[in-house]
Amino acid sequence: MNRRRFLSMLPVLAASASLPMAVWAAEKPLPLGMVTFTFDDGLVSNYNYALPIFKRRGQVATAGIVASRVTSGNNDYMNVDQVRELEQSGWEIASHSLTHSRPVQIPKTYEQEPVVGWHVDEKDPSHFQTQYEYERIAGLYQDGKPLKEVFSLAELAATPGSYWLDRCIAELHARPFRGGDPAEIGIRAGSYQRELEESKRILVELGYNVDTYIAPHNYWTDDVEVISKRYYARACTGRDSDNRPGSFDPYAVKRFMAHSKDTPQSYMRIIKDHCLEHGGWVVFCFHGVGDNTGWEPYSAEGMDAVLGWVVEQKIPVVTIRDGAKIMAELKKNQNVPQTKSLVRKGS
Ligand SMILES: [Zn+2]
Numbered sequence: 257m258n259r260r261r262f263l264s265m266l267p268v269l270a271a272s273a274s275l276p277m278a279v280w281a282a283e284k285p286l287p288l289g290m291v292t293f294t295f296d297d298g299l300v301s302n303y304n305y306a307l308p309i310f311k312r313r314g315q316v317a318t319a320g321i322v323a324s325r326v327t328s329g330n331n332d333y334m335n336v337d338q339v340r341e342l343e344q345s346g347w348e349i350a351s352h353s354l355t356h357s358r359p360v361q362i363p364k365t366y367e368q369e370p371v372v373g374w375h376v377d378e379k380d381p382s383h384f385q386t387q388y389e390y391e392r393i394a395g396l397y398q399d400g401k402p403l404k405e406v407f408s409l410a411e412l413a414a415t416p417g418s419y420w421l422d423r424c425i426a427e428l429h430a431r432p433f434r435g436g437d438p439a440e441i442g443i444r445a446g447s448y449q450r451e452l453e454e455s456k457r458i459l460v461e462l463g464y465n466v467d468t469y470i471a472p473h474n475y476w477t478d479d480v481e482v483i484s485k486r487y488y489a490r491a492c493t494g495r496d497s498d499n500r501p502g503s504f505d506p507y508a509v510k511r512f513m514a515h516s517k518d519t520p521q522s523y524m525r526i527i528k529d530h531c532l533e534h535g536g537w538v539v540f541c542f543h544g545v546g547d548n549t550g551w552e553p554y555s556a557e558g559m560d561a562v563l564g565w566v567v568e569q570k571i572p573v574v575t576i577r578d579g580a581k582i583m584a585e586l587k588k589n590q591n592v593p594q595t596k597s598l599v600r601k602g603s
Pocket residue numbers: 296297352356472473
């Protein structure tokens with residue numbers, strides 16, 4: 257089915273959701289289900305290989321962009337214009353965080369960001385150090401300005417406005433922009449709340465329409481889900497399961513992970529089981545396509561085979577934003593029976 261025609265049928269689908277329960281149970285609200293392809297990490301292969309495949313078949317997808325990478329100049333990732341071309345081709349641009357950190361590795365909220373316990377190095381009054389309690393630094397800031405990460409004490413000494421984390425002994429060294437009283441240097445370590453808020457702000461400032469969050473590493477906890485509601489309309493995670501109207505949670509959109517070794521037939525199997533059999537919404541989590549960069553890259557031929565088959569079956573292909581809106585419409589009806597999502601078997 258043509259995507260625009262499918263979306264125009266939304267009011268009809270919503271109306272069918274208000275049918276009495278017996279009728280509802282007899283008629284699947286989404287007879288063929290829906291499929292969404294998401295691409296995490298903003299790899300340039302999404303622009304080089306996935307976009308042409310989707311364009312040729314008149315379909316769209318959702319790209320999860322790591323905000324700090326899109327302007328990094330690193331050629332493995334799409335640049336600002338390439339991401340814009342995706343959006344102009346009908347793709348949805350989602351935030352995939354600021355630095356791709358897990359919430360357990362860094363402070364959770366802005367309140368937990370201040371780094372304390374600093375003392376001045378005896379030999380160098382511009383060199384501060386403290387014990388650091390988190391596993392990772394997702395940006396270190398003084399007066400809102402990021403300090404530069406360096407990788408040795410020698411480099412630190414030569415670089416004003418820098419920091420070095422000695423991971424072996426969890427000791428954090430900084431040469432801040434301004435020194436003075438160690439209790440007053442006001443250094444903050446980027447939190448997961450900042451990952452959520454700043455990434456969206458940066459992507460919106462670049463001109464993209466962003467209201468979906470895709471959790472890095474599919475790492476998603478109840479407390480970060482609560483924080484995410486301040487900044488996003490919905491969020492994606494993993495869990496290798498489909499989404500059903502009755503149990504739909506927009507802040508935990510479930511996705512099937514794609515691995516390099518998966519065959520197109522294995523994805524067709526998932527779609528048959530969850531979309532065609534049960535009217536579910538299947539969301540796939542891909543990374544790179546068509547080359548060797550990124551986590552578990554998938555072949556362009558395989559991607560094209562899966563998408564071609566889905567189109568052939570007339571199963572609607574939607575973005576996360578459109579799919580979630582459809583699910584929310586269907587869920588509005590309180591008579592929707594609670595269907596248990598099937599968990600993917602194997603792999
Ligand atoms: Zn990722």
